[in-house]
Amino acid sequence: MLLEVSTLAAGYLGQTVVQGVNLEVSPGEVVAIIGSNGAGKTTLMRAIAGLLRPMAGRVSLAGRDMTRWPAHRVAGAGVAYVPAERHLFPAMTVKTNLVLGAYPHRPQREALELVFEIFPALKPRLQQRAGTLSGGQQQMVAVGRALVAQPRLLMLDEPSTGLAPKLAKDAFEALGSLKGRGMTLLVAEQQVPLALSVADRGYVLENGRITLEGTPHELDRNPEVRRAYLGVA
Amino acid sequence: MTGGRLPARLGNLVPVARGRAFLPILAAGVLVLVVPQVWFADSEYTTSLAVQALAFAGYAVGFNLIFGTTNQLFLCVGALAGIGAYGTGILSNHASLPIWVGIVAGTIVAAAVGGLMSWVAVRRSLGVIFTGVLTLAFSFAFQDLLFGQQHLTGGSTGQTLTAAAASLADNQIGGYYLFGAVVIGFLIIFRLLQISHFGWAFRALRDDELAAELAGVNVARYRICAAVIGSAMIGLTGGLYAYSEGFISPPTFAFDQVDVTVLVLVAFGGLGTLLGPLIAAVVFAFVDNALVNSGQLRELIYGAIIVVIFLGFRRGVPQTLGAIVRRFIPHDKVGTRWRLPLSVRQRERS
Amino acid sequence: MKAVILDGIILGLGFGLLGVGMTLVYGLGGVLNLAYGEFAVLAAIVVAQAISGGMPTVLAAVLGILAAATAGVLLDLSLMRPVYRQSTGHRVLLGLMLTLGLAFVIEGVLTWRDPLGGLTISIGGKPISILGVPIAVGSVWAALITLAVGVVLLVFFAATTFGRGVRSVIQDELGARLVGISPSLVRTVIFGLSGALAGLVAVTQSMTSPLTVSGGFNLTVYALIVSVVGGLGSVAGAFLAGILLGIVDDVSARYIGSYISDIVLLGAAALTILVRPRGLFGS
Numbered sequence: 001m002l003l004e005v006s007t008l009a010a011g012y013l014g015q016t017v018v019q020g021v022n023l024e025v026s027p028g029e030v031v032a033i034i035g036s037n038g039a040g041k042t043t044l045m046r047a048i049a050g051l052l053r054p055m056a057g058r059v060s061l062a063g064r065d066m067t068r069w070p071a072h073r074v075a076g077a078g079v080a081y082v083p084a085e086r087h088l089f090p091a092m093t094v095k096t097n098l099v100l101g102a103y104p105h106r107p108q109r110e111a112l113e114l115v116f117e118i119f120p121a122l123k124p125r126l127q128q129r130a131g132t133l134s135g136g137q138q139q140m141v142a143v144g145r146a147l148v149a150q151p152r153l154l155m156l157d158e159p160s161t162g163l164a165p166k167l168a169k170d171a172f173e174a175l176g177s178l179k180g181r182g183m184t185l186l187v188a189e190q191q192v193p194l195a196l197s198v199a200d201r202g203y204v205l206e207n208g209r210i211t212l213e214g215t216p217h218e219l220d221r222n223p224e225v226r227r228a229y230l231g232v233a
Numbered sequence: 234m235t236g237g238r239l240p241a242r243l244g245n246l247v248p249v250a251r252g253r254a255f256l257p258i259l260a261a262g263v264l265v266l267v268v269p270q271v272w273f274a275d276s277e278y279t280t281s282l283a284v285q286a287l288a289f290a291g292y293a294v295g296f297n298l299i300f301g302t303t304n305q306l307f308l309c310v311g312a313l314a315g316i317g318a319y320g321t322g323i324l325s326n327h328a329s330l331p332i333w334v335g336i337v338a339g340t341i342v343a344a345a346v347g348g349l350m351s352w353v354a355v356r357r358s359l360g361v362i363f364t365g366v367l368t369l370a371f372s373f374a375f376q377d378l379l380f381g382q383q384h385l386t387g388g389s390t391g392q393t394l395t396a397a398a399a400s401l402a403d404n405q406i407g408g409y410y411l412f413g414a415v416v417i418g419f420l421i422i423f424r425l426l427q428i429s430h431f432g433w434a435f436r437a438l439r440d441d442e443l444a445a446e447l448a449g450v451n452v453a454r455y456r457i458c459a460a461v462i463g464s465a466m467i468g469l470t471g472g473l474y475a476y477s478e479g480f481i482s483p484p485t486f487a488f489d490q491v492d493v494t495v496l497v498l499v500a501f502g503g504l505g506t507l508l509g510p511l512i513a514a515v516v517f518a519f520v521d522n523a524l525v526n527s528g529q530l531r532e533l534i535y536g537a538i539i540v541v542i543f544l545g546f547r548r549g550v551p552q553t554l555g556a557i558v559r560r561f562i563p564h565d566k567v568g569t570r571w572r573l574p575l576s577v578r579q580r581e582r583s
Numbered sequence: 584m585k586a587v588i589l590d591g592i593i594l595g596l597g598f599g600l601l602g603v604g605m606t607l608v609y610g611l612g613g614v615l616n617l618a619y620g621e622f623a624v625l626a627a628i629v630v631a632q633a634i635s636g637g638m639p640t641v642l643a644a645v646l647g648i649l650a651a652a653t654a655g656v657l658l659d660l661s662l663m664r665p666v667y668r669q670s671t672g673h674r675v676l677l678g679l680m681l682t683l684g685l686a687f688v689i690e691g692v693l694t695w696r697d698p699l700g701g702l703t704i705s706i707g708g709k710p711i712s713i714l715g716v717p718i719a720v721g722s723v724w725a726a727l728i729t730l731a732v733g734v735v736l737l738v739f740f741a742a743t744t745f746g747r748g749v750r751s752v753i754q755d756e757l758g759a760r761l762v763g764i765s766p767s768l769v770r771t772v773i774f775g776l777s778g779a780l781a782g783l784v785a786v787t788q789s790m791t792s793p794l795t796v797s798g799g800f801n802l803t804v805y806a807l808i809v810s811v812v813g814g815l816g817s818v819a820g821a822f823l824a825g826i827l828l829g830i831v832d833d834v835s836a837r838y839i840g841s842y843i844s845d846i847v848l849l850g851a852a853a854l855t856i857l858v859r860p861r862g863l864f865g866s
Contacts, residue, residue, distance in 0.1 A: 081761055087761060104748070374849040536691055540688065
């Protein structure tokens with residue numbers, strides 16, 4: 001198992017937002033966490049990424065306990081997290097943003113080549129400041145910056161945030177091609193059809209707890225999921 | 234007033250029930266009145282310390298109104314006080330006008346200067362630090378002017394207010410009551426503003442400026458009003474100080490003498506609180522007095538006290554002590570009306 | 584006129600270096616270090632003591648700079664820890680008050696141990712002619728050292744991995760953590776660098792005019808003004824602001840007169856803030 005989360009609880013200011021979460025990601029697998037707004041997806045992702053200290057439970061990467069590691073150490077161990085707000089370095093060029101992804105090393109040539117293959121639109125904009133890019137382009141830089149680190153696990157929180165439907169679809173297509181290259185992905189997303197389009201497996205998060213788990217096919221056929229998330233009566 | 238139609242969120246912010254709003258001021262007033270009778274009325278030295286403490290309390294209340302409620306870091310308290318003081322001195326010495334004319338004029342000019350700086354800061358949407366440095370620059374420029382315009386200010390030797398010498402300078406306890414009355418007056422104004430519609434606008438402003446603006450609070454107007462009123466308080470205190478001392482010189486209004494002290498007082502007493510500045514002024518008068526004999530070590534000890542106080546009591550000493558007391562008294566007995574809305578409490582803990 | 588501007592540039596380079604140490608620390612976490620100038624004074628006293636103890640001047644200067652750097656690191660590891668645990672709004676005030684207290688403590692210790700202490704490094708020799716303007720040897724050395732350090736700093740922040748890491752923390756701390764940068768480690772290093780810069784300013788300034796124990800607070804204020812005018816967090820901005828203010832100061836001192844020049848300098852600073860409310864290079 002690459003990522004193993006067991007009985008995890010996390011929240012803010014002593015109030016739990018997610019609890020009792022068990023979750024696994026195997027190498028090469030694409031796993032989706034779906035749930036409505038406020039279900040706790042971001043809290044869960046932040047707790048795994050080390051941005052939020054879990055209140056209970058365990059997070060381990062390839063068998064190594066990293067429950068209480070700070071975010072920069074989690075990143076250094078090969079988990080790249082792309083938050084919904086992206087958090088680029090706005091006054092730096094696209095190129096510097098990408099190069100910083102490999103911190104503290106120099107970026108590998110093949111890592112940069114992969115980024116340009118997935119996001120060819122970035123290549124002509126390398127010298128542009130990240131803060132001047134459109135939302136879709138910023139999303140590409142954010143994912144690109146994470147890829148330059150050559151992560152063992154790539155985590156994305158709501159990659160469709162702030163993107164027009166067409167661009168959101170493009171973003172998930174890019175994730176699909178990463179999947180084709182063997183990348184391990186953990187994606188939190190509230191647009192369930194998009195999420196299930198790339199996932200091998202999905203978890204449904206409701207009110208801070210995992211209520212369902214299954215393949216896209218199983219989830220797609222589940223009447224609860226269909227009613228709550230797919231808008232089918 | 235608009236009391237009935239407050240949005241729910243702002244409704245939470247009204248700080249104090251109206252009936253009891255002035256009780257703390259009344260208590261403070263009684264103390265100011267009684268303490269000298271039972272303690273120091275006959276000691277000239279103690280009285281002058283008390284006058285000093287009350288003058289600084291006056292500055293601190295004004296600064297607290299500007300910074301503590303509307304978040305404008307005015308690092309020119311000394312300069313504004315200097316405007317009041319030198320306005321008084323120059324008009325009485327050079328134009329032979331009655332002292333009170335000088336005090337009034339000095340207060341008005343200080344209010345105008347403070348209002349102007351606030352207007353500029355608001356118009357250019359300067360942040361806290363930038364407002365701080367702008368006013369700091371003014372502070373230093375004002376000092377340079379005091380030294381440079383010798384024919385008016387007396388330069389580094391200072392000037393004696395000949396007209397004041399006979400009246401108040403010899404009558405220390407009179408000065409004490411004058412400052413006591415002024416500080417109590419300031420506190421009443423402060424509280425009146427707090428319980429008026431200004432009050433919740435201020436609170437909303439501190440809580441979340443953008444939200445306040447979206448809710449229709451005219452942030453700019455409240456800022457400038459607070460700056461004008463606060464600067465007038467500081468200018469008036471400065472003018473009265475010149476009157477009561479009978480002598481003024483540039484160091485009395487220097488940044489490191491006035492602004493640093495006032496910042497420490499307000500931070501110590503708790504930003505935006507009613508009695509905090511007064512309590513802090515009294516406490517630091519004792520600290521100062523205790524350190525009088527430590528000579529060269531005075532500055533070191535003073536610095537160490539500041540560090541320890543701020544490490545231990547991050548939200549202001551009275552607040553922290555209050556929190557400790559509350560821990561030992563059943564919660565419901567200590568008026569829940571002091572509880573802040575959830576969003577504020579959360580921010581304070583994070 | 585040429586001479587005045589050249590003098591102003593030399594003065595301004597010093598201002599700029601002073602501003603860099605202040606601006607970096609602010610950019611990294613919202614703390615304005617009011618003890619900054621005292622670090623310079625601390626370095627000056629160490630250098631003076633070492634020289635009077637018989638140490639060669641260069642070695643003594645290095646020792647002084649190291650002492651100030653150590654003071655910076657210690658400040659970050661002790662008093663600054665609770666500050667960085669605060670939310671941003673409370674951080675500014677707590678940082679101001681704690682460093683203010685520390686400034687009193689350092690100045691108190693120095694005036695207690697060595698009330699008349701100060702540092703003057705005199706470098707002999709005939710004035711050197713630059714563009715036909717004779718300039719004192721000490722000023723030339725001070726300007727050259729400052730210029731060299733300035734260039735090294737600019738290259739460091741633009742082109743090295745750690746330098747880029749520092750800038751990334753200034754621009755988006757959370758983003759920096761996500762690419763594996765530890766903001767607290769960066770802050771500790773930069774506090775040390777900031778102390779070292781204060782120490783260096785003490786050394787270069789004492790080549791042109793004496794630096795005394797009571798001069799610390801003025802250095803802090805100048806650093807504050809320069810860093811704000813340049814745009815908080817910007818190294819290039821601090822240098823540009825320093826040079827501009829240096830020229831303004833020298834020109835007004837020469838053509839308008841003594842005390843007005845300070846007012847003109849402060850006025851120029853205020854004006855820049857008003858024209859560009861985030862500073863010359865502010866984002």
